[in-house]
Amino acid sequence: MPFNILVAACVAYVICLFLVAWVVERRADRGQIGWLRSPLVYTLSLSIYCTAWTFYGAVGYAARSGLEFLTIYLGPTLVFIGWWWILRKLVRIGRQQRVTSIADLISSRFGKSNLLGVIVTVIAVVAATPYIALQLQSVTQSFGAFASPTQDGFAPPDTESTAIWVAAGLALFTIIFGTRNLDAKEQHHGIVIAIAVEAVVKLVALVGVGVFVVWGLADGPADIIARIDASDIADWDLQPGRWAGLIFVSAAAVICLPRMFQVMVVENGDERHLFTAAWAFPLYLFAMSLFIVPIAVVGLERLPSSANPDMFVLTLPLAEGQGTLAMLAFLGGFSSATSMVIVESIALATMVSNHIVMPIWLRLRPSQAVSGDVRRLVLLSRRFSIAAVLGLGYAYYRMSGGSTALAAIGLIAFAGVAQFLPAMLFGIFWRGATRVGAALGLSVGFGVWAYTLFLPSFGPNAVIPAMVFVNGPFDIDWLRPRALLGVDSMDPLIHSLFWSLVLNTATFLLGSLLTFPGPVERMQSAAFVRVFDAAASGPRGWSRGMAEPEELLVMAQRILGDDDALLFFEAEARGQGKLGYLPDPTPEFMARLERRLAGSVGAATAHAMISQLAGRAMVTVEDLMAVASESAQIMEYSARLESQQSELTRTARALRDANEKLMQLSVQKDAFLSQISHELRTPMTSIRAFSEILTEGDLPPDMVTNYGRIIHDEAKRLTRLLDDLLDLSVLENGSVQLNLGLTNLGEMIDRALAAASNTKPERSFLIHRDLPMENIFLRTDADRLVQVFINLISNARKYCDAATPELKITVRQRAGRVTIDVIDNGSGIPSVSQGIIFEKFARLTDQTRAGGAGLGLAICREVMANLGGTITYLPGQGGAAFRVSLPLRLEREAA
Amino acid sequence: MARFRAPLFVQPAHYRLRRRRDAARLLPVVGAFLFLLPILWAPAQSFRRDTAPDGIFLFVAWGGLIALALITARSLSAPGAPTDRDPEDEAEAAFDADHGDNS
Structure with missing residues (x-):
């Protein structure tokens, strides 16, 4: 096919893509996103994983190493069907933190560290160069394979100038495509759709070639299986180390590759798209891989042995005269390469401008942060970055000679980006990961990878002298790039992968364990690791x-x-x-x-x-933390004040209560004084009157006797009153002398009943007693206790208002204490008065009480207190009821 | 921080949801096992021509995993089923809080 027609086809295809992207951007600007952000589009955009490496290189890989090419797709399959572990968290973090790239993710996780951003960017750019070179090489080779047979039109240029033209064209295309505007969230609707379209083209082209091979050139699947068994591919032997290692490295790459991160996390419009991508993306990979081996087998059979197996997808239909199919395959390969280059260079350019150019510019011209035209600067730096990235890719292509197998180049890039894995995974799952650890791990991993894989890939004497490969640098044998520590039996790729990741992880862990993270870092670590915890928020x-x-x-x-x-x-x-x-x-x-x-x-x-x-x-956050601790102190202080205040309130309430009581008592005391003066006055008056009469003489003897008796009675009343008052004051002072001894309780009650029967002797009481229970010996002051009983019983005799008065005395003994209840069947004491009956001078305004001074119960209370016991009013017993409680054995100390 | 107390037993619907999540977590492990199986039966020393059977096995396993992933993803995305704030997640969060640093 003429070269100029090929170029025209490519340009037309690119223009189509550009139109699609443009229309979509227009729609997105108008807010009509709709199906543009569907799970299907998301899944198709993920297919950017399948680059020209898959489209061309996989067949070559299968022709050279059998089924090993599958590892590159089995790894991502594991990651995607295991989306619940990692992808779900990555996407959530990406959306919550508005992550713009994988460098941004790592830098942001470790305290927004710019150093880490720079390290990751450098690694990503360096690791991407072989990968971009791979795309340039495949497109160049496909031009070569397709255009060489005919010479009409203008002659195809040589491969080197083709590569330059391809690189320049791709750079221009990407710049126009990717840096037209600076999106708020670094999402490119147009590009995503264009990539989805390209994904369909790739798939249709590869499956088309596959179907043609299986059913056109062979007789269906059974025939293909027979041909596989007959071909050289069947001689392939699985190398366990490479098999497992490649599955691992491809699984790592699918989350670490800048362009995969871009479409998977940054361009993700809805987390729920993962539900679909989890199975649909592996299905896409499955479909892409299904026909690789048949194409390789049939290609090996039919094409001359000199043919490059990397180009079988293209050359096989071409050799069979299927021009249309070949054209489709050519466009599929072109699609694979362009979509990869576009997204990769956009992702890298974003990283370069955000983590290298902008910080430097801000450092140099801090005043321009406000007034300078940052937008233009960012766009400009991105355009230059895109051009530089493609330039580096071209340089790699030139240096590596452009003849290596595609898959071998791709794997170098995979091993490079896999260095992000420890920092990324530990970063989102382990809060103890620190910036120093990440920086050390990434640097060491990158260094080892560059020394053992990347630099040697240019060939002996290109960067590393051939002597170093044989003898090691400075003749240090164990530092040979392909045999670190003398391990020379490993496959070079697995050797590099093993050492770089082991040393990377080890330094990362060691650094993290030994260093202490800063405040921002710790907050970011919490926000990342606990991203599903809604309460967690950034600093x-x-x-x-x-x-x-x-x-x-x-x-x-x-x-x-x-x-x-x-x-x-x-x-x-x-x-x-x-x-x-x-x-x-x-x-x-x-x-x-x-x-x-x-x-x-x-x-x-x-x-x-x-x-x-x-x-x-x-x-700074440090300041904030100081403020926080200060405010914590203030809060503590105010809490203390608060508790003090509530204590004061309690005290005030207690004081108020006490005051009320005092007032009440004062009123009672006044009442008592008037009462006592009355009480004192009445006998005094009668004593004075009768003694006056007696002094006048001339009285009949019986009247003298009578008057004398009255005077004696009144004097006795006075004495009793004064005795009570004295008694009470002695008891209250606690200076009472107790006369302790063993006494039978029943006897005491007998004495009390006998003594109290003097009170109102005209009333006869029915007495209920429990004599067996009363038979207890108490060690106490018997006279005092009897005094209490007498008081209670005579009170009952005085105040019980029942027609047939009854008195019940019950005794209980429990846990070293004795309780004696004295209960009558009268109307009892109203509940309002129950609180004050034990107070001194307390008197119920009751006519029948006029005879007492209101000291009896107060004395009882003081006596009981001195005997180590209590006296209380028992409500609800069907009459006035008092409970006397005292210890069985009163010790002298307690007295 | 108030310590979260996970209930000992959960409702059947919730129980099923948790098991579906377990299935989603388990799937890559099963996949890794299947994909690494050929290492056991296809050592480099053997001279049998087993590329085609190996390939068929891998593609069948692959297809099966995709189907399982489809089923688990569908059952997890059923309306109302997946919520991020699940007692289990919170228990995990509490675990992190207990065992992570206390910043």
Whole structure:
């Protein structure tokens, strides 16, 4: 086929893609996203994993190493059917933290460290160069294979200039495609759709060739199986180390490759798409791999042995005269290469501009953070980065000679990006992973990979002198690039993979265990590891009022674009209840703005830019933590104050109660004084009157006797009253002398009943007693206790208002204490008065009580207190009931 | 932090959901086992021509895994079924909090 027609076909194809992307971007701008963000499109965009390596290289791989090519697709299959473990978490983190690239993810996880961002970017760029070279090589070879037979039209250039043209064309295409605008969240709807279209083209082309081979050239599957057995491929032997190692490295690569991360995490529109991609993407890989071996077998059979097996997909239909199918295959391969180059270089350019160019520029011209045109700078740096990445790829292609098998080149890139795996996996699953550990691990892994695989891939004497391969550097034998520590029996790839990842992980773990993470790092680690915990949130480091909202708006406009920035600010202002476009620079707003900016320029840069504006007085997390501990102290202090206050309240209430009681008592005391003066006055008056009569003489003897008796009785009453008062004061002072001895309780009650029968002797009481229970010997002051009983019984005799009065005395003994209940069947004491009957001077305003001074029960209480017991009123016993409780054996100390 | 107390028994629906998650977690392990099996029966020393049977085995296993992944993913994405805040997840979070550093 003429070369110029091929070029025209490619250009037409690219223009078609461009139109698709353009239409989609237009629709997306109008908000009509709809099916553009469907799980199917997401899955198809993931197929960017299948590059020209798959399309061309897999057949060559199968022709050379049998089924080993399958490992490259089995690894990703494991990752995707195991999406619940890693992908789910990665996608959630990516969406929550607005991650823009894998460098951003790692930098953000380890405290927004720019150093890590730089390391990851450098590794990614270096590891991508062989991969991009692979695409250039395959496209160049496909041009060579397709265009060479005929010479009409203008002659095909030689392979080197073809490669240059391909690289330049791809760079131009990518720049036009990928850097037209700076998206808020680094999502490219148009490109995603274009990639999905290319995925379909790839699949249709490869399956088309496969179907043609199986049913056109062979007689169906059975025939193919027979041919496989007959071919050289059947001589292939599985090498266990390579088999397991390649499955592992491809599984690692599918999550670590910058372009896979881009489509899988950054371009992810909805987490639920994973539910579909989990099985649909492995299905796509399955379909892509199904016909590889048949094509390889039939190609080996039919094509001359000099034919490059990497090009069988193209040359087989061509040799069979199927021009259309060959054209389709050519476009499929072209699709594979272009989609990979576009996304890879966009992902790398984002990383370079966010983690290398912007930080340097900010360092050099900090004042320009506000006024400079950041948008243009970012776009410009990305365009240059794209060109540089493709330039590096071309340089690799030239240096490696352009003749190596495609798969071998691809695996070098896979082993390179696999160095991200420890930092990434430990980063999202282990909170103890630290920045120092990640930096050390990545550097060591990268160094070992470069020394043992990447640099040797240029061939002896290109970078590493041939002597080093044989004798080691400086003749140190155990440092030979292909035989570290003398391990020379391993396959070079597995050797490099093994040593780089082992040393990478070991230094990473050791560094993490030995270092202490900074505050931002610790917060980020919590936000990443516990991403499914809704409460976890990123650190907020901005203080209120440090930045002018207007300046923030100006800066945001430079990055997000005028409309987006204004919309964002207006929404924020509305959220704060303000009109206009200038919200208050609250810490929450600043944090959201930072995240938003991070979506465009990366976390570290966004942080740095806002800190330029927030000025020197920027609050670091360390400051915040100091403030937090200070406020914790204040909170503790206020809690203490609060408890003190509640204690004061309690005391005040107690005081109020006491005061009330005092007032009550004071009133009672006044009442008592008037009563006592009355009580004292009445006998005194009669004593005085009768003694006056007696002094006058001339009285009949019986009257003298009578008057004398009255005077004697009244004097006795007075004495008794004064005795009571004295008694009470002695008891209250606690200076009473107790006369302890063993006495029978029944006898005491007998004495009390006998003594009390003097009170109101005209009333006859029915007495209920429990004589056996009363037969207890108490060690106590018998006279005092009898006094209490007498008081209670005579009270009952005095106040029981029942028609047939009864008195019940029950005795119980429990746990070294004796309780004696004295219960009558009268109307009892009203509950309002129950509280004060034991108070001194307490008197119920009851006519029948006029005879007492209200000291009896108060004395009882004091006596019982002195005897180590209590006396209480028992409510609800059907009458007045008192319970006397005292210890069985009163020890003298307790007295 | 208030310590989360996982209930000892959960409702049958919830129990099934947890087992479906277990199945999703288990799937890659099964896959890895199947994909590594050829190492056992196809050592480099053998001279049998077993590329075609190996390939058929791998593709059949592959297809089976895809079907299983389809079934588990479908059952997990059934409406209302998957919630991120599940007692089990919280128990895991509590585990992290207990065993991670206390920042």
